[in-house]
Amino acid sequence: MNRITRIENAWKIAKDYYGDFGVDAEAVLASLEETPISIHCWQGDDVVGFEHDAGGASGGILTTGNYPGRARNAAELRQDLDQAMSMIPGTKRVNLHAIYAETGGGVDRADLAPEHFRAWIEWAQERGIALDFNPTCFSHPNAASGFTLSSRDDDVRAYWIRHVQACRRIAAEFGRVLGKRSLMNIWIPDGFKDIPADRMTARRLLKESLDEILSVPMDPALMRDAVESKLFGIGLESCTVGSHEFYLGYAVKNNVMLTLDSGHFHPTEAISDKISSALLYLDEILLHVSRPVRWDSDHVVILDDELQMIANEIVRCGRDRVNIALDYFDATINRVAAWAVGTRAMQKALCRALLEPPELKRMEAAGDYTGRLILSEEIKSMPWEAVYAWFCLKNDVPAEAAGVLDAVRGYEQNVTSKRT
Ligand code: RNT
Ligand code: ZN
Numbered sequence: 001m002n003r004i005t006r007i008e009n010a011w012k013i014a015k016d017y018y019g020d021f022g023v024d025a026e027a028v029l030a031s032l033e034e035t036p037i038s039i040h041c042w043q044g045d046d047v048v049g050f051e052h053d054a055g056g057a058s059g060g061i062l063t064t065g066n067y068p069g070r071a072r073n074a075a076e077l078r079q080d081l082d083q084a085m086s087m088i089p090g091t092k093r094v095n096l097h098a099i100y101a102e103t104g105g106g107v108d109r110a111d112l113a114p115e116h117f118r119a120w121i122e123w124a125q126e127r128g129i130a131l132d133f134n135p136t137c138f139s140h141p142n143a144a145s146g147f148t149l150s151s152r153d154d155d156v157r158a159y160w161i162r163h164v165q166a167c168r169r170i171a172a173e174f175g176r177v178l179g180k181r182s183l184m185n186i187w188i189p190d191g192f193k194d195i196p197a198d199r200m201t202a203r204r205l206l207k208e209s210l211d212e213i214l215s216v217p218m219d220p221a222l223m224r225d226a227v228e229s230k231l232f233g234i235g236l237e238s239c240t241v242g243s244h245e246f247y248l249g250y251a252v253k254n255n256v257m258l259t260l261d262s263g264h265f266h267p268t269e270a271i272s273d274k275i276s277s278a279l280l281y282l283d284e285i286l287l288h289v290s291r292p293v294r295w296d297s298d299h300v301v302i303l304d305d306e307l308q309m310i311a312n313e314i315v316r317c318g319r320d321r322v323n324i325a326l327d328y329f330d331a332t333i334n335r336v337a338a339w340a341v342g343t344r345a346m347q348k349a350l351c352r353a354l355l356e357p358p359e360l361k362r363m364e365a366a367g368d369y370t371g372r373l374i375l376s377e378e379i380k381s382m383p384w385e386a387v388y389a390w391f392c393l394k395n396d397v398p399a400e401a402a403g404v405l406d407a408v409r410g411y412e413q414n415v416t417s418k419r420t
Helices: 003-020 025-034 074-085 114-127 154-178 199-214 244-254 275-281 305-317 335-354 359-365 369-380 384-394 401-414
Strands: 037-040 092-095 130-132 182-186 223-228 257-261 285-289 322-326
Touching: 003 025, 003 384, 025 335, 025 384, 037 074, 037 335, 074 114, 074 335, 092 322, 114 130, 114 154, 130 154, 154 182, 154 199, 154 223, 182 285, 182 322, 199 223, 199 244, 223 244, 223 285, 244 257, 257 275, 275 285, 275 305, 285 305, 305 322, 305 335, 322 335, 335 384, 335 401, 359 369
Parallel strands: 037 092, 037 322, 092 130, 130 182, 182 223, 223 257, 257 285, 285 322
Antiparallel strands: none
């Protein structure tokens, strides 16, 4: 039997199988198709960016590895993203950071403007994709003290306020030109290596900075602000100014989005459990799906238990209120593969979540925990992969590992291995 016939036959059997469980697999395909995943551009160049003195990420985040072929400029990064996206079915968005501006050199971050992203906007427009955005409040001399929006130095604080405000205007322009709202996520590295004597002042300063930034009204149809909390970073072990409580409170009070990053909590604490709570008090949230291994290591996302739990909660709580973005950076492997594997893993988890038999919730509601356990174990080996393979085939992207690997190897041979 040829490959395509085999995938199609498997899909037909799977559709029939899920039908018996009261699940409409055709509807699942449609839902999967329209669920956007925001792909982070920074996996492609190890969070370096295009500023002329760019030296890699600081602020307690760290990329390790030196796999050859890193994108060295915007044209290469876009080419690599195109290659990755050709291996990813469904609706894609691309997530940019301010350091990916193309200024020709010499433009200060506080003076960035939409024109410095013109090539990105045109590229996105040609592909019909939305752009998300992030101010870059790290890897910069004005962040060298370890404090940005919570700095005690008025000039430093004013500088970063101007930068974030510039970024909000850029995000709004993305939304306007592309006709799709841009999400702008604020993450700052600010924190203390050792035990602080005054946490309150730093947090009050951060609150005041955010208040000033948000005092400029923006059209929510064009852009929306999100704030991302964190537990600790390297060299910032004792206290992070923008902690979970800080931003949860801030988001609820000010009607901005909360960003939950899977690597930003205690190792046994999972963001999957936080989604339902956050959505009782916020209209929407943003996820930074990552994979922490022992710390916030930003490994490539894989189909593990927590990813599945995150996807289940997204589907159960409402896909329209949870915005999915990826956030990881591994420089020890082919970077295009890293994008493809992580994004496809997110989609596979969503596919499985969408295929969940309604019986599971019914059993729980009836107090039948034994039934819930037996069925949830069975769900793990249901033929979801036949549904995902068919989804890939319909979208004209590789359905199986061999296809992904061939595409990655071919691109590496022809393009990235030639970069020196
Ligand atoms: C850092 C945060 C943040 C960054 C990106 C590059 O811990 O997760 O989201 O990873 O902005
Ligand atoms: Zn993040």
